[in-house]
Amino acid sequence: MTSGIDRRRLLASGGGMAALLGLGVPAAALAQAAGQLTMSYPADVPTWDPNARSLAAVQPLYKMIFDQPLDQAPDMSVRPALITAWRQLDDRGLSLQLDFRDDVLFHDGSRMTAADFRFTFFERPRAPVPEGGRRLDTAFLWRRIRDIEVVSPTRAVMHFTEPMPSAVAWLHFLCSYMVPKAYLERVGLDEFQRRPVGTGPYRLVEYQQGSRMVMEAFDGYWGGKPAIPRVTVDIVRDPTARVASVEARRAHVAIDVPVREAVRLGTVRGLVSRIDPTADIMLLQITRNGGFAQDQVRLAAHHAINKEAISRAFFQGHARPISVPAARGTPGYPEDFTFPFSEERAVSLLREVGHGPDRPVRITFFTTNGVFPNDFDMARAIGQMWRRVGIEADIQTIELSTYQERLRANTLPEATMFNWGNAAGDPEMYGGYLLDPRAIFSAFKAEDLRDRVAALLVEPDQARRFAGYRDLHRHAAEKGYTIPLLQMVRTVVHQANVEFVKYDNGWVLPQTWSFRSA
Amino acid sequence: MALLALQILLRRLLVAAPIVLCVSALVFGVLRLLPADPVSMSLPPGATEQEYERVKRELGFDRPVPVQYAIWLGDFFAGNLGNSIHFRRPVAELVVTALPNTLELVFVGLVLGVVAGVGGGLLMFALRGRPAEHAADLTATTLMSIPEFLWALLLILGLGVAVPLLPFVGRLAPDIALPPAITGFLILDGLLAGRMPAVGSALLHLVLPALALAIGLAPLIMRVLRSSLLEVILDDYVTQARLRGVPERTILLRHALRNAALPTVSLIGVQAGFMFGGTVLVEVIFGYPGLGNLMVDAVRNHDLPVIQAVALVYCLLVLGINALVDVLYLVINPKLRSA
Numbered sequence: 001m002t003s004g005i006d007r008r009r010l011l012a013s014g015g016g017m018a019a020l021l022g023l024g025v026p027a028a029a030l031a032q033a034a035g036q037l038t039m040s041y042p043a044d045v046p047t048w049d050p051n052a053r054s055l056a057a058v059q060p061l062y063k064m065i066f067d068q069p070l071d072q073a074p075d076m077s078v079r080p081a082l083i084t085a086w087r088q089l090d091d092r093g094l095s096l097q098l099d100f101r102d103d104v105l106f107h108d109g110s111r112m113t114a115a116d117f118r119f120t121f122f123e124r125p126r127a128p129v130p131e132g133g134r135r136l137d138t139a140f141l142w143r144r145i146r147d148i149e150v151v152s153p154t155r156a157v158m159h160f161t162e163p164m165p166s167a168v169a170w171l172h173f174l175c176s177y178m179v180p181k182a183y184l185e186r187v188g189l190d191e192f193q194r195r196p197v198g199t200g201p202y203r204l205v206e207y208q209q210g211s212r213m214v215m216e217a218f219d220g221y222w223g224g225k226p227a228i229p230r231v232t233v234d235i236v237r238d239p240t241a242r243v244a245s246v247e248a249r250r251a252h253v254a255i256d257v258p259v260r261e262a263v264r265l266g267t268v269r270g271l272v273s274r275i276d277p278t279a280d281i282m283l284l285q286i287t288r289n290g291g292f293a294q295d296q297v298r299l300a301a302h303h304a305i306n307k308e309a310i311s312r313a314f315f316q317g318h319a320r321p322i323s324v325p326a327a328r329g330t331p332g333y334p335e336d337f338t339f340p341f342s343e344e345r346a347v348s349l350l351r352e353v354g355h356g357p358d359r360p361v362r363i364t365f366f367t368t369n370g371v372f373p374n375d376f377d378m379a380r381a382i383g384q385m386w387r388r389v390g391i392e393a394d395i396q397t398i399e400l401s402t403y404q405e406r407l408r409a410n411t412l413p414e415a416t417m418f419n420w421g422n423a424a425g426d427p428e429m430y431g432g433y434l435l436d437p438r439a440i441f442s443a444f445k446a447e448d449l450r451d452r453v454a455a456l457l458v459e460p461d462q463a464r465r466f467a468g469y470r471d472l473h474r475h476a477a478e479k480g481y482t483i484p485l486l487q488m489v490r491t492v493v494h495q496a497n498v499e500f501v502k503y504d505n506g507w508v509l510p511q512t513w514s515f516r517s518a
Numbered sequence: 519m520a521l522l523a524l525q526i527l528l529r530r531l532l533v534a535a536p537i538v539l540c541v542s543a544l545v546f547g548v549l550r551l552l553p554a555d556p557v558s559m560s561l562p563p564g565a566t567e568q569e570y571e572r573v574k575r576e577l578g579f580d581r582p583v584p585v586q587y588a589i590w591l592g593d594f595f596a597g598n599l600g601n602s603i604h605f606r607r608p609v610a611e612l613v614v615t616a617l618p619n620t621l622e623l624v625f626v627g628l629v630l631g632v633v634a635g636v637g638g639g640l641l642m643f644a645l646r647g648r649p650a651e652h653a654a655d656l657t658a659t660t661l662m663s664i665p666e667f668l669w670a671l672l673l674i675l676g677l678g679v680a681v682p683l684l685p686f687v688g689r690l691a692p693d694i695a696l697p698p699a700i701t702g703f704l705i706l707d708g709l710l711a712g713r714m715p716a717v718g719s720a721l722l723h724l725v726l727p728a729l730a731l732a733i734g735l736a737p738l739i740m741r742v743l744r745s746s747l748l749e750v751i752l753d754d755y756v757t758q759a760r761l762r763g764v765p766e767r768t769i770l771l772r773h774a775l776r777n778a779a780l781p782t783v784s785l786i787g788v789q790a791g792f793m794f795g796g797t798v799l800v801e802v803i804f805g806y807p808g809l810g811n812l813m814v815d816a817v818r819n820h821d822l823p824v825i826q827a828v829a830l831v832y833c834l835l836v837l838g839i840n841a842l843v844d845v846l847y848l849v850i851n852p853k854l855r856s857a
Contacts, residue, residue, distance in 0.1 A: 036692060036693055040687070046605055046606070047605060052606070131576050133606075134573075134606060135561075135565070135569070140565070205695075206695060208688070208689070208696065208807050209605075209612070209615065209616075209807060210616075210807045210811045210812065210815065211688045211689060211805055211806070211811075212692075212805075214692070214695070230693075232692035234687045234688050234692070235805055236687055237802055237805070238802055238805075240671055240803070241687060241804065244678050244686065245686075248682045248686075250678070250685060250687060399818055399820070400818070401818065401819050402820075405820075408555070408558045408561075409555070409558075
């Protein structure tokens with residue numbers, strides 16, 4: 001098939017070339033320009049204000065234009081970026097001193113200073129919200145900041161109202177991108193969103209909403225100019241079109257292609273396929289409502305799910321089953337704990353409360369369809385597994401926006417298929433938010449966890465904090481407050497001449513890639 | 519005739535006003551009945567109850583639905599379509615950016631569909647009575663049995679991947695810059711700016727999505743035109759023309775086709791309206807930045823202001839096309855001018 005395509009492609013290209021030359025399209029424009037990379041990406045940014053919305057799917061796009069104060073290595077370890085060093089100034093964790101690089105330039109040529117840091121993380125979140133406007137997400141994420149003291153152009157001290165032990169993690173997590181105070185104040189937000197300026201390795205030179213973004217390497221980047229001088233990101237929501245784009249060599253890289261297609265494309269000459277677990281997780285957000293009011297039913301529901309089978313069926317075995325709501329290998333995962341798959345145990349638990357396959361407990365099970373890979377299919381498979389033990393689930397498809405509305409209104413049904421992003425890997429971003437009954441993200445609202453989580457949110461000793469979260473996660477699973485499923489997988493298919501750098505948290509960063517020389 | 523055309527357009531305008539009002543009220547009401555909470559979508563995580571109430575008040579969602587509608591209608595006539603909840607930008611700006619792309623796509627799709635349909639209809643008529651006619655009929659039936667979105671996928675796999683002849687993502691090749699936005703129509707802007715590579719690339723990128731739309735239209739035109747021609751060819755004036763020695767080809771193209779075109783023109787008008795609806799999935803599949811893509815984003819995010827605006831724009835487009843079809847009728851059929 002490959003040689004046939006080459007012959008046909010040659011003939012077709014010849015005919016097409018002749019037609020296009022007639023239209024004035026130079027031959028050079030038909031081939032990919034040297035050094036230019038095209039990436040087929042499934043999501044678009046809602047806004048070019050990187051502090052506005054904490055949407056995990058678009059963080060890699062923001063990271064091309066903007067920098068976070070700290071960075072993560074491919075193995076998720078924290079490393080300096082705009083910040084070169086950091087230390088706590090007191091035992092209680094109320095003051096965090098940060099030292100900045102003195103050689104960082106914004107894309108407009110202005111130099112980054114600690115004043116920009118204060119503007120980004122303190123002034124902007126507290127600025128008045130225009131009528132009909134929306135507060136920045138950083139206002140909530142950094143709500144514990146009392147002030148940011150600018151000691152010098154390269155030093156600042158963050159002062160907190162209460163300890164924020166996850167502050168260092170948040171400095172390389174959602175929304176935490178440095179923006180230029182002078183430029184933003186001069187041009188205003190509307191113009192900034194049209195022409196965003198950051199310190200990142202690429203400048204945005206063209207943007208067509210819902211279609212594509214073109215970025216060029218920034219000569220003055222503090223980390224050195226990226227190896228790939230120009231990147232075009234095609235926004236391609238349809239997974240078939242993303243598969244087709246890389247298979248037709250229209251794109252060098254395609255992100256989040258269906259797992260089966262990733263496996264197939266891996267056998268195509270000239271393409272490399274990667275299917276890797278990330279730090280994001282898939283879980284069931286459960287409540288005490290309706291049929292899940294009793295602990296035994298929820299625990300039975302968890303025991304009845306064969307996560308290995310789901311991984312094999314839908315992810316070719318690449319999705320790692322998890323027993324707690326955290327990714328394996330992160331500090332919050334208790335590696336010595338396993339929540340076993342056991343239909344016998346599930347049936348026994350249900351029998352304790354008068355249910356079973358002949359007298360099933362009925363629940364409602366929400367799921368999205370196409371929001372994340374195999375969400376709907378997994379829900380159906382879980383529904384089948386539950387039916388075997390005596391849980392009858394009415395599966396209903398919802399939009400993600402419906403989930404958020406129902407979560408806020410506390411009207412979620414017994415179970416909802418959900419995915420949770422945590423590129424930082426910090427356990428606070430897992431259980432600290434998912435299990436805190438006071439948190440908007442928590443569906444279950446387990447009051448017995450309130451004080452436990454509250455203590456961990458302000459625990460300054462990292463080792464104690466991590467141990468505490470491991471215990472919390474284990475406890476939540478044992479009590480049936482959560483039903484974690486699997487770690488998410490990220491599929492990437494790229495042309496063989498692309499030197500791709502894999503990040504354990506699933507980031508796809510063209511600034512780290514290069515073209516392999518022939 | 520120009521005066522007559524103007525009268526028709528004005529009459530259509532008068533009729534359109536209540537239709538637009540009804541559609542806008544219907545869409546507005548249905549969206550408010552849905553169990554969606556756009557206020558929640560506007561809020562960051564951790565928003566307090568006070569903040570929820572503030573945003574609800576500012577967005578006008580605390581008022582009765584009829585009052586909300588009246589406010590929205592007033593703003594609409596003042597050219598203010600509100601702000602997108604998801605994108606935090608004026609809805610008018612989003613629509614004005616996306617609309618020209620969809621119009622270009624539908625225009626090219628219509629042209630392709632009409633050319634292929636008329637050509638195919640004439641061919642089928644020429645093959646009447648022969649076995650090849652049945653084969654053509656079967657082909658036409660098969661073509662129109664497949665929905666546009668499936669054609670989109672088949673075209674990508676066929677002409678984009680298996681034989682990579684045509685591009686199928688976005689509007690331009692990666693290494694071709696957008697021409698300056700003068701009219702908003704990419705091809706026109708490219709021509710005005712003298713950027714022929716952009717024009718060529720934009721046309722190439724239009725082929726597959728436009729074909730996906732055209733393939734649904736062409737077979738319908740073929741069959742209707744052929745049926746009309748079969749009726750018209752039996753009329754007395756055709757027989758007389760033959761008796762006068764007029765060549766068959768001239769009879770067909772100059773006399774019969776003009777009369778047979780009337781039902782076809784009506785069909786094109788109706789189908790053009792449907793074609794706008796067909797762009798929704800086609801644009802998503804091809805990553806094409808038009809109204810369809812915008813609408814899908816809006817529905818996913820419960821972005822009510824955008825859904826309302828785009829629905830209304832679709833309504834206006836269909837009404838506009840119907841008005842144009844009426845004028846075209848006038849041009850084709852002289853009897854209507856004296857009537």
